[in-house]
Amino acid sequence: MNRRDYCAEVMANLRRVTGGERAAIRAELEAHMEDHMLALMDLGYEEELAEERMLQHMGDPAEIGRELDQQYPPHWLVLKRITIVLTVIFILLTFTDVAQILNNAGDSFWARFYPEKLMDVHHLKEVPEVVQDTDIRVQLDDVMVRVYQVALEDADAACRAYVALSCWNRNPFAEQPEIANSYFWMTPAPLWVRTSSGRNPDGGSGWLWAFRYELPVEYGDSVQLTYDAFGQTFDLTVELPWEETP
Amino acid sequence: MKKRKQLPTRCRRALRWMAALMVLVLACHQLGAYCLTPERVLRKLEQVRHTGETEFLWRDDAPEGWDKGSLRLSGGDHVAILCLYQFSWSGGWEAGSTDYTERRADQPFSAAHYQGWGRYDRDWEKNVDYHYVFGAVEDPGVMELVIFFDAIEGGFDQTVRLTEANWIRNDSGDRFFLCALEPEVGNHSRACSVVGCYADGTMTKRLQLMGSEPRWE
Numbered sequence: 531m532n533r534r535d536y537c538a539e540v541m542a543n544l545r546r547v548t549g550g551e552r553a554a555i556r557a558e559l560e561a562h563m564e565d566h567m568l569a570l571m572d573l574g575y576e577e578e579l580a581e582e583r584m585l586q587h588m589g590d591p592a593e594i595g596r597e598l599d600q601q602y603p604p605h606w607l608v609l610k611r612i613t614i615v616l617t618v619i620f621i622l623l624t625f626t627d628v629a630q631i632l633n634n635a636g637d638s639f640w641a642r643f644y645p646e647k648l649m650d651v652h653h654l655k656e657v658p659e660v661v662q663d664t665d666i667r668v669q670l671d672d673v674m675v676r677v678y679q680v681a682l683e684d685a686d687a688a689c690r691a692y693v694a695l696s697c698w699n700r701n702p703f704a705e706q707p708e709i710a711n712s713y714f715w716m717t718p719a720p721l722w723v724r725t726s727s728g729r730n731p732d733g734g735s736g737w738l739w740a741f742r743y744e745l746p747v748e749y750g751d752s753v754q755l756t757y758d759a760f761g762q763t764f765d766l767t768v769e770l771p772w773e774e775t776p
Numbered sequence: 777m778k779k780r781k782q783l784p785t786r787c788r789r790a791l792r793w794m795a796a797l798m799v800l801v802l803a804c805h806q807l808g809a810y811c812l813t814p815e816r817v818l819r820k821l822e823q824v825r826h827t828g829e830t831e832f833l834w835r836d837d838a839p840e841g842w843d844k845g846s847l848r849l850s851g852g853d854h855v856a857i858l859c860l861y862q863f864s865w866s867g868g869w870e871a872g873s874t875d876y877t878e879r880r881a882d883q884p885f886s887a888a889h890y891q892g893w894g895r896y897d898r899d900w901e902k903n904v905d906y907h908y909v910f911g912a913v914e915d916p917g918v919m920e921l922v923i924f925f926d927a928i929e930g931g932f933d934q935t936v937r938l939t940e941a942n943w944i945r946n947d948s949g950d951r952f953f954l955c956a957l958e959p960e961v962g963n964h965s966r967a968c969s970v971v972g973c974y975a976d977g978t979m980t981k982r983l984q985l986m987g988s989e990p991r992w993e
Contacts, residue, residue: 617796623810760878
């Protein structure tokens with residue numbers, strides 16, 4: 531019997547192992563036998579004698595095979611396979627929700643760092659004459675509300691003004707609060723937007739966490755943002771970029 | 777002699793997969809994608825309206841004919857929330873129909889009307905609807921609340937008085953309430969209002985609950 535026959539005899543007695551386990555056992559067995567042979571050859575044995583002595587020392591291959599087989603109880607394999615199936619099922623069940631949460635996190639990132647600029651909004655009724663970047667912030671616990679841009683269609687006369695608002699939760703994976711966009715979403719709206727001359731927005735665009743309000747304004751008007759809901763309040767006056775004298 | 781990696785046993789492999797599944801489930805719970813507890817669902821509801829933290833005060837099984845779940849009242853410093861919480865193996869705990877009422881210290885009480893799914897009764901051949909009124913009492917002088925359910929079209933009128941025995945108190949001693957009205961059969965139109973009563977017999981303004989938003993009269 532040579533090493534190859536010995537291995538084949540051992541493998542023939544492995545009944546409970548998978549294909550991968552069988553290959554791993556074969557590689558381990560061959561490596562073990564090779565190490566043993568090399569050790570004997572280092573002591574001065576010839577290769578054939580070293581192989582013969584090694585195989586004698588290894589013992590009965592059928593017995594080795596049966597003992598190895600005992601090391602692979604079926605219940606762990608069954609448990610592993612059931613766990614893999616459950617994992618795949620769970621991933622399929624939660625894929626849409628996880629994708630939505632990651633999408634929310636992405637939208638939160640954009641609202642925080644790169645909210646859409648007014649000049650990039652293609653459906654504005656008129657191109658604003660003056661656009662001014664601002665950075666007016668108010669913190670409501672974990673939520674930041676920011677006025678990031680204002681604009682006027684005509685800087686020295688009654689016209690339409692634009693106020694761009696964004697908000698985000700400090701935790702990007704948290705449910706994004708319905709604060710910035712109160713024009714279409716909530717009744718009653720916790721965020722009141724009006725001009726100093728008492729006019730309300732008559733349009734707007736955006737999404738839940740970044741919204742651009744459109745308001746009719748008189749010369750010199752400012753925009754008041756008032757939020758009062760569930761114990762959180764703020765009152766912001768946003769100055770518009772009017773020219774000094776009309 | 778070359779170094780060989782220890783062969784991972786089946787036990788270790790199975791435990792690794794189980795650990796990976798557990799980490800995945802916990803991560804989804806933390807993200808809110810698959811809530812393992814109703815409390816996690818409540819945290820999501822709080823975040824959406826930015827209400828601040830609340831705690832569960834009352835629970836009951838969903839009424840007959842509704843999808844299985846538990847109806848739970850939660851309350852905090854600034855809000856009372858009534859929501860139907862439902863569990864499924866495919867989605868975990870999820871929020872069904874939800875209503876909020878904001879607590880305001882400048883009002884004698886806060887209240888909201890909640891109506892979940894109705895059911896069709898084959899014997900009566902009519903819809904059966906379940907109505908709830910919930911909220912919080914702010915004014916310590918208000919001893920009693922009277923709930924008026926006016927069945928404008930079909931159904932029947934109901935008047936319910938809530939007293940000290942009906943309050944649901946949290947750890948801070950705040951008074952919350954939840955009133956489950958009698959099931960209405962064949963009711964198509966309704967009005968619902970609440971009035972508070974002081975010890976000397978005087979009454980608060982009436983809070984109309986139906987319509988786009990509650991309004992004081």
